[in-house]
Amino acid sequence: CSKRLCLDKLVQPISSESLQGDPCFQAGRNWSKLLNASLPYFLNGEVLRKCILLNTLRLTPKKQKVFDRVFVEYLRVLKETVKQLPNANSSTQLHHLTYSSIRESSFLPSDVVQEARKDVWAKRKTLKNGFKRCSIRLNKRWFRLVPSNRGNPCLKVTYSPSKAFVIPLKLDRGFQRFNSFIKDGWSYGNISLLNDGRVAMVLEKDFPEPENSRRYVVGVDVGSSMLAAVTVYDTDTSKVERQLFFGRDVANKQRRFFERRRKLQSYADKGSGKAKKYLRKLKHKQRNFVKNRSGEVAKQIVTLAKRFDASVAIEKLGIRGRKRRFSKKSNRKINLIPYGRFKEFLSANCETENVPLSVVDAYHTSMWCPHCGAVNKGHHSGNYSLNKCKLCGLTMNSDRKASLAVAVKSVLERTSQDLTKPCFVQISNTRVPVNGLVRPDADGSTFAVQHV
Structure with missing residues (x-):
């Protein structure tokens, strides 16, 4: 198939560090605000970052059940964290108040629980009625691009230790655009699972600083x-x-x-x-x-x-x-x-x-x-x-x-x-x-x- 992707170039370690604390995903993980903050390019020294959307194929009933369960659990973690927000004076203090109890009752990985706490702290000044929708941010440890049996690209997401499910990606223009960026030397680090089924992926690339001596x-x-x-x-x-x-x-x-x-x-x-x-x-x-x-x-x-x-x-x-x-x-x-x-x-x-x-x-x-x-x-x-x-x-x-x-x-x-x-x-x-x-x-x- 002419649209089939060669995944050998995609499944490779990135040279830079994981994009912890990236401003693209600091708006409470609301997907509309996420796109508004992420679609423009971001300049950080000599590293240029951008966020693109990848569409997914329709999930099977079993995968959809797992997908919904993960989002329901993430919303529960957000609500438990919000309850302790009045007692915290800093993000670190909020972490000490919530981390142990949530880890004992939740199947989500430690990194995802930390992201929920960051969501709550980032929205503390405008948070009134709690979180009604969200997106889940995952770093490189909890996802990877894998080919299916037919060679089509899929996203394997680990939502709990030793538990994972696969999200098939749609071979449309959005994915072709993503593939072209990868061929041009861009690397991917973090993703966000949006509650409408799409995937927001952050790309980054190092650019040499040009010499400023032109006429x-x-x-x-x-x-x-x-x-x-x-x-x-x-x-x-x-x-x-x-x-x-x-x-x-x-x-x-x-x-x-x-x-x-x-x-x-x-x-x-x-x-x-x-x-x-x-x-x-x-x-x-x-x-x-x-x-x-x-x-x-x-x-x-x-x-x-x-x-x-x-x-x-x-x-x-x-x-x-x-x-x-x-x-x-x-x-x-x-x-x-x-x-x-x-x-x-x-x-x-x-x-x-x-x-x-x-x-x-x-x-x-x-x-x-x-x-x-x-x-x-x-x-x-x-x-x-x-x-x-x-x-x-x-x-x-x-x-x-x-x-x-x-x-x-x-x-x-x-x-x-x-x-x-x-x-x-x-x-x-x-x-x-x-x-x-x-x-x-x-x-x-x-x-x-x-x-x-």
């Missing part, structure tokens, strides 16, 4: 009016090759989603059940739209960087910690910026395409003038999207200027030197001081890099 730099500014403003800066000729906008539709549609949700919420507060139903649907629709567009824009930026053989630079935003300083309307705009998700997609695409990525400090990137080097707010009185320098009078788009500042700052931060004299960078035919882009440290000295 072109793609500076990315993330904002509320558009998702990403991009500047391609040539470090040899000191010229701006191209400036583009990506994701303008994200902010516009986010505003429409907000207005629609606010209207539905007003009906829901009056007791409308239909409004509550549509409100839940609209929430998921908005989340999926933002996730899809963030991935598409990140892919377009990395494609642009590959075309110029450039590195990518993005500013590090602490928007969640700064939103208390602004008005209610400004805070709402900040909350609609999908910075974290977009950065995850951008990091993953850069790693897989071997494109260097640097995260620079956002200090004064929106206030720096690329013509005279002055640092001022300088927003145009008639149009907030424009920036007019109070010193030289240069007027330009704020997002374009900020993306250029990010690109210049990434060049400056390739090596670090103490600035005892003014530092300049060449942009077109102008030598622009860049000392204003660098954050002074606690003792007042300034560190940056002179343009190479």
